Amino acid sequence: MSIKEFITSIPVNKVGIKDLLGFEKSPRNLLVAVFTLAFLAMFVVGVATYLIHGHHAYGVTREHPWGLLIAVYIFFVVSSTGMCIVGSLGDVFGFKDYEAISKRAIFASIVTIIAGFAVIAFEIGHPVTMLIYNVLSPGLTSAIWWMGTLYGLYLTFMIIEFVFLLKGDMKNAKRFGLTGLLVGLAAHSNLGSVFGFLNARPISNGVFYPTYFILTAFITGVFIAFILMGFRYKLNFPAEIKKMLEGLAKIQGLLISILIFFVAWKMLTDIYGGMPNRAEVAVHILGSWTFWAEVILAMAIPLLVILKDYGKSPVLFFWVSLSGMVGIFFMRYNLVHDTQLKPLQMMKTREYMIAPEWVHYSPSATEIMISLGGLGLCIAMYYAGTKFFNLDADEH
Amino acid sequence: MEVEISRRKFLQGTATMSIVGGAVAGTSLLSAGHGGGEHKAAAGMPSSITTKTGTKEAKEVPFLCGMCVNKCAGFARVEEGIVTKLNPNPYFPKSRNMLCPRGNAGIQTTYDPDRLKHPMIRIGNRGEGKFKKVSWDEAYDAILHGTDKFKGLVQILDEEKDNRATIGYCNGEGLSKEGFEDLVGKKIGTPNYVDEVSICLETAGGGFFATIGIYPEVDVEHSDYMIIAGANRAEAIITPDTMDIFKKTKGRGLKTICIDPRFTNTAAKSDKWLPVNPGTDLAYILAMTYVVFNENLQNEKFMQKHGVGYKEYKEHILAKKYTPEWAEPICGIKAKDIYSMARDFMDAESPILYPGRRSIFSPNDYQLRRAMAIFQALSGNLDKKGGYIYGNPIMLPPEFTNAPIYTQAKERFDTDGIAFPTIKSGSWIVFRNMVLEGKNPYPLRVMLMRKHNPMMSVPNTAKTEEFLKKMDLNVMIDILPCDTTMYADVVLPEASYLERTSPVKAYGFLEPSVVQRKAAIEPLFETKTPEVIYKELAEKLSKPLFEVSKKHDKDLQEQIKARGEEKVYKEDGYDLADAWEMPIEEKNKEVIEKVYGEEAWKTIEEKGVYYPHMEEYHKQLSPNDYQYYPKSKRFYSTQGDRIRVICKYDNLATGGIDAMPTWKDEWNFSVPNGKFRLITGRHAQFTQSGTTNNIMLRDLIGTNFVWINKRVAKKMGISFGDMVEVKSEIGKVQLKAYPTEKIAPNQTFMLHGFGSESEGMEMAYGNGANDAVIIKDDIEPAFGAAVMHSTDVEIRRV
């Protein structure tokens, strides 16, 4: 069949504005709706401020050029890759228990990466130049080039896979799903390698970030899966969903344990021996509250809840997942901030100043608004998706 | 989008100097609609603060930098009528092919939006900053006849019966300094000149002159040992010494001992640093002299031949027992260091005790410099390679000024407490204080000022303010609306150094040369070059002032009766403008061609520099090094038997000064508990108070900080950047604190040149603290020069 026929045969619900606004007006739903609209408004304000003032509206500096927006972008693409992995469990690897979430997960992965792109579009100084010269004069040794290109490809594959999922064409869905997954994993570990390749930053340099990114992506995916399922079923899970969630929780337990293991050893090997530019940064990180927020919210509490009864309390875990995502956000922010903590040149450039010790950064209001705006975009798009598409698993 | 630092961002809510009837002037130029530091509209102004140089053809005009005293030679790159870059001129031996940060930043002074653009007369009260824009003719007229706010010169001189000495004048260093001296001192005929040297190096120079006959250059290149005390050559750049010294320190041929109360950049570059108590240098110099005499290390033959009063001096030093052990508690340098310095100095092949040139530390400075000169002479290292250089300075034919004789003009009166009042340069502090205390024998009613900022440069600003307010007429010729300009009645705007051609001048003893500054661009706005201002002022003042003289000067009346007015007017010099008949470009041509010929003139026009045999001597040796004179042609030894080292100077006794350097206990250093001794100093990015408004230099030093020893600051609860109040017995200021171990626990330091009160200078206004407000106006007894290091202050957090 032709392209046009192909596209028109995708099952899309006929939805109007009235339908979009016609959700159950429970307090919880209203709260989410209000926040989403507020975030969307913030996005508009933030973008407008940026368009007027440029990078001066941000808190980034010469010593700390990557700020909150980069962290939020990473947060979104991690979530996207994670959702892709979770989604692939069912339709690519054929684990029947997890088929229920495949469509939803793949859609979520599309939505989150689009939100991520929306945020980074206002961080990259010249996005149009990027689109032109990434093609005309690509820097093939650049991790950012690979990441950008691969994420573009990944998005394409995800969209195609989702289309096939909607149409119920499981064979093609599996093909594109597998390709998309592999490309997504490649893209994501390239994102990690953006930090891993930095010879100038011993705290980030090395194998840790490219690999641990994949691990944390999976963890993030599971958290989001719980959140999506929680909203879908209003915390009243049917039996087969409960089974799936229990399985996911057990997987999560394993993953978090591995994560704690990795992070602990990273810290230990960083500090051991007092290597300059690495040890003192690691010690500094251990003393910062954002690190402990990450550990407690994203690692300690979820693990404890899972261990409590081996994942049999999905409702509790839904709430833990919400705080877990906050922890994941801190994980991304820490990653970006820690890389730039140690000044590259430690001398005074003026007589009357204090010698540089640590690089300080605090996000500006505009950055916060755009970040929250991205979240609002994400929620809004997902919500629209739940209306336009049937995201539940098809009955076979 | 704001792309450059808004100058307004540096300050919050300042009122600009208000100028009535003028086109936008001062900072209101910037408020015309754009937040960026952009210069607008006036023809020939660049459109951004720094301008990238282009690759097209450009004019390269030889100029001499006017940012400080060194007059380094450079080439100004002029593209489409705008100076885009200042490059070093490799032909001038003295400046050694370089430009320091201020030299490079000269563009920002020329294009400073706060520059004085047109003549102004005062319509408010002195110090308020309310001026009215006028034309040049109106300004000259106001000087002559005054306004309802101030009196005119004619009236004042008439009331004073043509006593020209009722006019005082002060002048800043520069190539047009002599012109102003000619105008006011010789032509207008007042003796009351307060030269800037009395708050600077007059005493140091005087000490050396009196002892060895010159204020020497030093041949650093061949020296192997140098003691540099109180001369911060890394930050107080003097050419060519700065360039030569720091290539050889740190074990590369010149062992350098730096002696300074604080750890300066020079100390950081030296091989050894010895902290000394401020104002006690004479003690260790005497102690070193004692060691030399005691151990017979001196060059006896040299001293026997050239010394005057040498035997008496030797006996005097030994009898007074100025041992290192005696000196240690006074100056704070360990006795063993004094011993080793004295011995190493005499042991070295070519030692130099660096002369230093700066304002006075303490009242004993004159004796200090004498003792230093004698100590150097003890090594015999005078007038030779690696030592003090007398050299062969070029003497251009002096200009003859036909100076009228004003019989009604009285003598200068600033002699209180001074042993040797100078006839020419006076003493700022004594002059001002005597007027304030009413001790002047006749009224002083006029101050004609040029390129000088006494409100910030003379100690005790409160008194300077009172003094300026006391005058009946204040005239200021300046580039920027500095603090003192706020107290002027008539302000004449001068063109900056990049906009003028100046008289040729000769520099250098060892490698002498003649240099010329040519104008890179035409004077901006309505400014005029100094020589044009002198001429026009002279033209305007000539006849009216002649009339006053005619009325009161009996001798003149007789001359007129005898020879006729026209003749007397022309021949006796009463035509004030006759000294400026020839424009400066022609004058220069005449001088150079007369002394050196036409080829020399062509060379100096193109290259800015000339010296005999320049074409064969001047070579480029490497990308960084040039040869100006081959070594065989440099003037290392020129004096032969003529050297005299005056160890005992009986003349001094007539003024109550010791004939031989002697220590007096009143010079001992002590600071009351809890207080700090305030010392002054330089920083390579600033020239006194002249550069505070330069936006590029302000980028390098935002404001001045007061140095407090770190441990003391910790005890007082002061951390970096805290606002503190520094109070002396005459005033107090507020500025930020800089805790550092580079200063002693009982001393403090702040950079000079900040804390301007002039609202017309956006960058400088209210920024930092003015040390002249708190430094006491003590004087040293020889010339009445200002002592800078005798003030104790209290510091507390605010």
Next chain:
Amino acid sequence: MARYGMALDYKNCINCKACEVACKEENGVLLGADKHRIWVGTQEVEGEWPLLDIISNTFLPSQCQHCDDAPCQMVCPTHATYYDDNHVVRVDSDKCILCSYCMNACPYDARYVDDRTMTVDKCTFCSDTRLARGETTTACQNTCPTKVRTFGDLDNYDSEISTLLRTREHFSLKANLGTKPKLFYLT
């Protein structure tokens, strides 16, 4: 063509900052301490008065090292950072997307953002100003009072810089990172 580098006799440096001003004036760089192409770094002096450690107060001029194996040009996604004919690391502001990767990858803090074009900028060895006019010195070298800097062609055996590097001991900053910097500090 050439392979430009610079030798610095850094012990001559007196921290006067003439080079900083000359660079900004020659290349039209914006004012501001964070808009340095070149700078002179200094450390807080160690010790307690009067026993201060003279050596601790060295002055170290620094700038883009124009590394032969520059991490900045490796990580640029659009080849905006590239080597020109003289092996000088340059930034093509038409291609720069301000992803700031190079700013983080440079071990020497050499790069900053030029507010006017919103692209990354750094020392260019005066390539588009002085060198483009055929001069043989950079602005910083030319103006230095104590002649710290010697700029020249490393591939030219006879050049002053080659002679200096052959005959005097020298070190480079962060040499262990393998960036092969072309700034050599003569000891």
